[in-house]
Amino acid sequence: MAKESSFKNMALTLLVICFVSSGILAGVYELTKDAIDAVRIQKINRGIAEVLPPFDNNPSENVYKKFVDGDTVYVYIATKDAKDVGVAVQTFTNNGYGGRIVLLVGFLADGTINNINVISHNETPGLGDKIDAKKHRFSLQFCGKNPDTYKLAVKKEGGDVDAITASTISSKAFCNAVARAYQVYREDVMKKGKWDGNTSATSKQ
Numbered sequence: 001m002a003k004e005s006s007f008k009n010m011a012l013t014l015l016v017i018c019f020v021s022s023g024i025l026a027g028v029y030e031l032t033k034d035a036i037d038a039v040r041i042q043k044i045n046r047g048i049a050e051v052l053p054p055f056d057n058n059p060s061e062n063v064y065k066k067f068v069d070g071d072t073v074y075v076y077i078a079t080k081d082a083k084d085v086g087v088a089v090q091t092f093t094n095n096g097y098g099g100r101i102v103l104l105v106g107f108l109a110d111g112t113i114n115n116i117n118v119i120s121h122n123e124t125p126g127l128g129d130k131i132d133a134k135k136h137r138f139s140l141q142f143c144g145k146n147p148d149t150y151k152l153a154v155k156k157e158g159g160d161v162d163a164i165t166a167s168t169i170s171s172k173a174f175c176n177a178v179a180r181a182y183q184v185y186r187e188d189v190m191k192k193g194k195w196d197g198n199t200s201a202t203s204k205q
Contacts, residue, residue: 022035044076051106051115052078052086059088066184073184086114087189091181096173098122101131103174105181111190112146116178128170138164138171152179 044060055078065074074090087107094100101121106114116139118132130136141162142150152175153159154168163171 006145032180045121047104047117048076048088050117051088051104053080053108053172055080055085055116057091064188068180068184073086073180075184075189082186084109086164089185090119091177091184093173093177093180094170095176096121096123096168097128097167098124101173103171103177103181105178105183105185107189110146111148111182111186112144113142113178113182115143121196123170124167128164128167129168130164131170136164138162139174147179147182152182 041058041060045058048059049055057077059076059078062077062079064077066073066075071092076088076090077084078086078088086109090102090104090167091105091106092100092102099122100120101123104117104119106116108114116133118139121129121131123129123131130138132139133139145160151159152161154161154163154171154175156163156168157172159175161171161175
């Protein structure tokens, strides 16, 4: 009986500890949630500022989401003086040498690429990681180009993009992510009227 009682006491104690721990974690989350969200929003807006002309709104609050190729693409509308100045598309590819690559591509009203920011990747240091503008000039060749006339594929495959030496897979994956961003921009922003060049596009949560 003593052993059984002791086991019950241990089980009860562990159960109480689990409930108390869960309560503490929930409380900490509630206390820090707003601060965490604020940091996340600041990070998003800083990234958007790197790929678009100056704006005075909060693009992270004016976001359109679309499910594409098994994942979500995010479209951020930037405005200044209540007029649209650009659209930033958070896009992805799973075809990198190291797997998933996430980019933020800034488009002007006519579809021209203003700039591209690499958000995350697992490409090989010294090779595939040159997709990042901080490491190499590779991504800069896209700036000022309009995908209607600039083919988003490496030259080996008939495109206009100069691949990174010894990193063709990473280069192709980067092109794939940018092409996905442009497809969403063209079909869901330009053609469907979410961008009118004068007033803020309608956001969808």
